[in-house]
Amino acid sequence: MEKEEILYTIKGLPPFPETALKAIKAVKDPVSSAQDLVNIIQYDQSITANILRFANSAYFGLQVRVTSLKQAVAYLGSKVIMDMLFLSGSLSYFRGEYDGYGLKGEDLLTHSVSTALMCRILGERIGLEETSTVFTAGLLHDIGKVVLSSFVKDRYDEIMQLVTYENYSFVTAEREVLGMDHAQVGGEVAKEWGIPEEIVRPISLHHQFEKAPLEDISTPLVFLSDQVSFVVGGTMGADRWSFKRIKEALTRCQLREGDLDGAMLTLRESLKEVQELLRS
Numbered sequence: 375m376e377k378e379e380i381l382y383t384i385k386g387l388p389p390f391p392e393t394a395l396k397a398i399k400a401v402k403d404p405v406s407s408a409q410d411l412v413n414i415i416q417y418d419q420s421i422t423a424n425i426l427r428f429a430n431s432a433y434f435g436l437q438v439r440v441t442s443l444k445q446a447v448a449y450l451g452s453k454v455i456m457d458m459l460f461l462s463g464s465l466s467y468f469r470g471e472y473d474g475y476g477l478k479g480e481d482l483l484t485h486s487v488s489t490a491l492m493c494r495i496l497g498e499r500i501g502l503e504e505t506s507t508v509f510t511a512g513l514l515h516d517i518g519k520v521v522l523s524s525f526v527k528d529r530y531d532e533i534m535q536l537v538t539y540e541n542y543s544f545v546t547a548e549r550e551v552l553g554m555d556h557a558q559v560g561g562e563v564a565k566e567w568g569i570p571e572e573i574v575r576p577i578s579l580h581h582q583f584e585k586a587p588l589e590d591i592s593t594p595l596v597f598l599s600d601q602v603s604f605v606v607g608g609t610m611g612a613d614r615w616s617f618k619r620i621k622e623a624l625t626r627c628q629l630r631e632g633d634l635d636g637a638m639l640t641l642r643e644s645l646k647e648v649q650e651l652l653r654s
């Protein structure tokens with residue numbers, strides 16, 4: 375059966391960069407210091423180079439030129455550094471052709487980054503104490519597509535049959551035909567990579583936020599950001615809009631429809647800067 379094959383493929387994925395995972399543990403540990411974070415990252419040249427490049431980008435608009443990791447941590451804070459660690463750790467997965475979903479070139483990258491940025495923008499709007507968790511969950515929410523794409527491609531006609539004639543959503547049809555949908559697969563990938571549980575759940579349930587406990591804001595927030603980010607950039611692909619569900623997610627996050635307008639404007643600006651940065 376496909377499900378076993380899918381799980382087997384997940385096990386075969388290259389691991390998430392060790393440095394990023396270690397650094398994330400350090401950021402979460404209340405007794406560790408900024409210096410500990412620097413000590414962990416400094417031996418990884420490519421991550422260090424990425425952080426310095428990000429720190430000096432227009433997105434942050436710092437008035438000074440950041441030349442060391444220590445400075446980057448001091449100016450941006452360890453939480454922002456953590457966001458960058460996740461971004462630089464997952465970049466290689468996001469560039470590629472994922473035919474099953476009609477995703478080409480930078481499509482998945484653009485969509486993942488838009489969703490992550492939207493999560494941060496809306497998270498700030500809600501007044502979340504820290505927005506790193508939702509940023510990362512937004513960034514990785516569709517990581518399951520990387521694994522599931524070829525399975526979807528093989529059974530595409532059957533999936534589309536359900537979507538077209540039985541009124542299934544694409545995700546439900548994936549689950550029906552393959553035994554798992556890309557959100558559940560993404561959750562398994564994140565678990566396999568040792569990513570913390572509070573990030574795994576919003577990934578697994580980003581198309582079924584109604585299943586998350588009411589006190590969990592991250593899951594409906596990722597759902598919302600995913601849906602809304604399509605308006606600003608990227609292709610909707612096989613997923614579908616649902617206004618009724620957007621309203622419900624807004625209520626769960628204690629946001630109003632009007633909040634989305636301002637957020638979309640901010641996203642448009644940020645996305646432009648981040649895309650420039652990723653291109654350089």
Ligand SMILES: [Fe+2]
Pocket residue numbers: 515516556557580581600613
């Ligand atoms: Fe999705």
Ligand SMILES: [Fe+2]
Pocket residue numbers: 485515516600
């Ligand atoms: Fe998505």
